[in-house]
Amino acid sequence: MFFLIAAFTLITALMSVTEKKIFRAAIYLLFSMMGVAGIYFWLNYDFIAAVQIIVYVGGIVVLIIFSIFLTQQVGRAMEKPKRLRVSFSLLAVLFAFAFCFIIIWQNEFTNVEESSVELTANTIGEQLLSLTGHGYILPFEVVSMLLLAAMVGCIVIALKQVPVTVLKKEKQNSTLS
Amino acid sequence: MEVGLTHLLFVSTALFFIGVFGFLTRRNMITMLMSIELILNSVNINFIAFNKYLYGGNLDGVFFTLFLIAIAAAEAAVAIAIIINLYRSHSSIDIENADEMKF
């Protein structure tokens, strides 16, 4: 079962980065995310898997698709990447992958403790909001702030009207170059 | 064959490098963003796998994953806002066209 899910995830991920049509790439990404969620399910981390599906599949990928709609004619093939760069990147990536994996392969992992905690939404929630022990209340707050900041930032960036003069200047620049 | 930590790490490493490959070769900013999402996911898998196999007694990996997902969401939102803004000014989201920040 794991191998199936893993293969599915990797293949869709690969398709997603090589597909020429951007919309299809986004769809492949969606599948890849679901594959990752599948791995979480397989590991019995249901809660994480659910969050993964909700945030990634339901949120981020949809956001990406919207932005594609906003900026692109859907279905048109994207410009091809430069062959030199592709081959160079491929070489580098393969080498690095081999390198990293050899390190991992050679490493003996020793299990420190057995899984003893029942992973339910309840335990997660309690520990997330507790002040003592392994409580994560502070990071939780920080993340909340971050999300707020990100939201505000998004609005500011996206809504800002670019001044006309800057536009003109940039046009001139582009025509010049 | 017993599925172990190494297998999971293989998946995450592969995913990571697929993301890197995408990041390096794609010219469209949205697809580059998608590659970054793949990279982030591979990190998440790592966290979860280590938590599961090595530190079963704790939930730290889980929490990091949760936070990462939250941050990824924020990051994606900001990135897309930037991309859209860039699209407005440049009428393109090709990364090759956005090279004003040079010498």
Added chain:
Amino acid sequence: MFNNINILLIPLLPLVGFLLLGLFGKKHFKSSAGWIGTLSLLASTALSLITAYQYFFVSGKVNGVFQKLEVVKFAWLEFSPGMSINMGVLLDPISVMMIVIVTFVSLMVHIYSLGYMKGEERYSTYYAFLSLFTFSMLGLVLSSNIFQIYIFWELVGVSSFLLIGFYFDKPSAVAASKKAFIVTRFADLGFLIGILLLSFHAQTLDFKLLIERLTTATPQLQSTIATSFLGASVLTWGLLLIFIGGAGKSAMFPLHIWLPDAMEGPAPVSALIHAATMVVAGVYLVARLFPVFAISCPVALHVVGYIGGFSALFAATIACTQTDIKRVLAYSTMSQIGYMMLALGVSGYGGENGLGFTASMFHLFTHAMFKALLFLGAGAVIHYVHSNEMKDMGGLRKYMPVTHLTFLIACLAIAGVPPFSGFFSKEEILSAAYQSHKGIYFVALATAGLTAFYMFRLYFSIFWKKEYKTNHESVDEHHGEAPWTMKIPLLLLGVMAICAGFVPFGLFVSSDGISWPSEFNLMMSIAPVAIGLAGIGLAWIIYKSENNLSGRVSEAGRGLYQSAYHKFYIDEVYLFVTKKVVFNLIGRPSAWIDKNIVDGAINLSADLTDDTSGLIKGWQSGKLQQYAIWFFVGVIGMVWLFVYMLN
């Protein structure tokens, strides 16, 4: 004892005059400047005469020896313990003699200038400079410290510079003043290094101690003398370097070139500075250090003698051919100073042996009187004729009786005709030379003849030769010979030129301070008088009336005449050295090197930085994915490093 305030006032009064006239002269004392200067100097003269009387006749002698008295002394600048510039007043026979000469001649010149400089635009400035010069000169002769003398040495140099360049809108005057300053500065370099050398070995700068330590035989002195450098003892080097300073100021060959050009200044200035006082500073300096020269280092003294003798003859030769009357006098001055140096050079130390020293000082004294008189007379002539050239003069004796008379007295004095003053001093010099060095004696004798010849050439050319035909009819009606302010100094100096010779100089000035009666040696005086009269006779024949004898003589010795007329081309040699060597071979390359090599290196480093940045700035391409690749490669590389290299 002495009234210190009086002595201090001697140099300070002119200083006050200078400050007063220099700061406020333009506005407040435009017309009265001359009188202020003259009066302050009159007071100064009176004080110096009083001082001289007190020193020579009342309290200068202790146990029959004239003492070196440090009347005033305070530390002006202390370098290190023992080595300090002490500003002070040193009274000894020669300094007392000098202050009398300086104040007297300066007073004469001040009075004379009242008439001579009347109506000048920068009248007050002129008097300010004169006062400055007088102050510096007095400071120089009264110096108790070798560095103090250097300080005033420089100050007289600069006042000479200012006065030569008084007519500063005349390019020739500017050039002459520059030349005078730079040549003497060059000589002063020697002086300075000499001071450094001597002071290091004597461990003091005060004359009294310096002379004492460098003349008493101590192991230290022995080792100083034994320390040799380039084949001569350090002491010799020091003294010779100091002599270079003196030679520069006293226009000894080959540093004489500034003196003839210095005649661009007003005539009274030439009389004061370039005849009577400043130019003898070199002689004074050697005389001041005379014990050191004579006792510890006779070699250096011989050099002084040779250079003096050569300069005397050399300058006398040139003087025979010059046509500018002030230049003739300038070369004559150089020749006479050479005489004084010569006398010092042949002198020994103490008693009878010190005849040369006494003679030199004696000649300095008489020379100051008659040479100042000659210059002032020449000034009166120039004032009258408005020209410096002999060819514009002639037959002036009828028009300028007073000038004629006094000029004649001075000429007789310098020619060594008895009983005028020059006769006595020259006779002493010649006998001193005869006693110690026959070669120098004959040089001196020849010079005496030449002196008589060229002086009377000058005299006849001005006052006889031909009838005076003036080009300035209208001007002549206005002024007669000269105003009385100009005549009085001429007459006074004339009297001095006659009488000065009768002073029994040996009683006052001697090498070791002990009076000794210099006896008059009749035998010794025959030769110089004869040769002097011969010179006068020759001049009489050639220049008494208009004829072409002079042309024929110069034609006969054409080569010699031409080279003497061109001052033996010394100026040209200097010009070559300065223009070609110093400017083109040192100055220009230095400037070029600085601009191109030193600065070039700096600019090169800047350019290199610029080029390098041009080369590598392409890396900042702005292309995100390039950055990513490098980042990625970097990370991999670092991991590689950490995993495989550092473990």
Added chain:
Amino acid sequence: MNLSLLILIPIIASIAILFCSNAKQVRVAALLAAIIQFGLAGMLLLVYYSERHAGNSAQMLFQYRAVWFAPLGIQYFVGVDGVSISMILLTACVVLAGVLVSWKVEKMTKEFFFLLTFLSAGAYGFFISLDLFTMFFFLELAVIPKYLLIGIWGSGKKEYSATKLALMLMGGSALVFVGLLGIYFYSGISSFDLIALSKSHLPEGVQHFFFPFLFLGFGIFGALFPFHTWVPDGHSSAPTAASMFLAGISMKLGGYGCLRVATYIMPEGAHEYQSIIILLASIAILYGAFATMMQTDLKYINAYSSVSHCGFVLLGIGMLTKTSMTGAVMQMVSHGLMTALFFAAIGMLYERTHTRAVAQMSGIMKLTPFIGTVFFIAGLCSLGLPGFSGFVAEMTVFMGSWQNADNWYRLATIAACASIVVTAVYILRALGKVMMGPVQYPDASTHSFGDAMWNEKLAAAVLIAGIVIIGVAPFLLQRLISPAITPIIQNVLRANF
């Protein structure tokens, strides 16, 4: 006496200048500040004397210490001895004269005077600091405004000159900083305290290694050959007051640093590199003088002569005798006053003739007697005429150098002495050409040839007074400086044995 006032007043004044509403207020504020500073400096001298007279024999008087950054041992630590006081007096004179001379600056008056005043704060701070870090801080403070002063108000190729000056001086301070760090880490006391450092004997190897950094770094400020080339370009492009500050004060920062920091703390290093210092200094003296001979621009003439004169400072320091070091400090003061006067005179001339080329001027003395006289005095002081400060300073350096008995060093001294002749040549050339000679402007009325204005007269008077006082009564300055040299020379002597 509170030394911090010396820094505070210029800073307050510069802030006040920013709030002034018109040019006149700006000028008055700057002048007031300069006068107050001048008064303070004079008072400092008096208080210093009375304190010394009362028997206070501490090395540094009026110390004030406050911790600035405790973890690194950085303090704000000030105090003065005779050397600092003479430098402060010099600074006060030059600043006052500089403000007066630039009375007529029209372009961006407020910014100009702000920068001038600010610059002076840097200089004062540098001279009173006893903590090396504070000292370095003020050193930097005194560099930056110069870049702006030259770049904005300069003339000629000002951008080039300003950049060159700023870069070279920054390079110098970088070297200084390396040296400071070396001292800091190897002294073993982890402090920048100058007094404490001077008593901590740095290991010989450390001294040999770090001395060049410090000396070279400060040497660049002090126009050490061959790093002097910022001097001619910077001086000639700078506006009058900036030239005065540059030559009168900035170049002294270098000399002061070489003496107070490099030689004082690392005498062993100074001894090791003595021959090189002396060689470079005597080259600078002679070669600067010869290079001056060929210059045709008045400001270049003075700038190159500054190179030559500052060589005396380094020579005096390099000779490592008490007298020569005293002479070096005297030369700093003297040269500061003299060169400021020279630049002021050149500035005044330039305003009237609109040229600085020697060949284009003639007979100025007739037209503007006052400026002519000032020019003469500056020139005569420069060629070392007794009665002016240049003479006593140079002679003290010579005497001191001669006390160093090494024959080669004596040769260097003779070479340095020879420069007085060359100096006479170029000064007299300039004087003869510019001041004397026939009047070249037949229609003088069309040129705005007035004689000096009140501000120019006052500025010249301040500087001339300084020059003459030192020249006539050098013992005043000498007695101020000489005791302060004693600790330095003691360090040097201790290092020798």
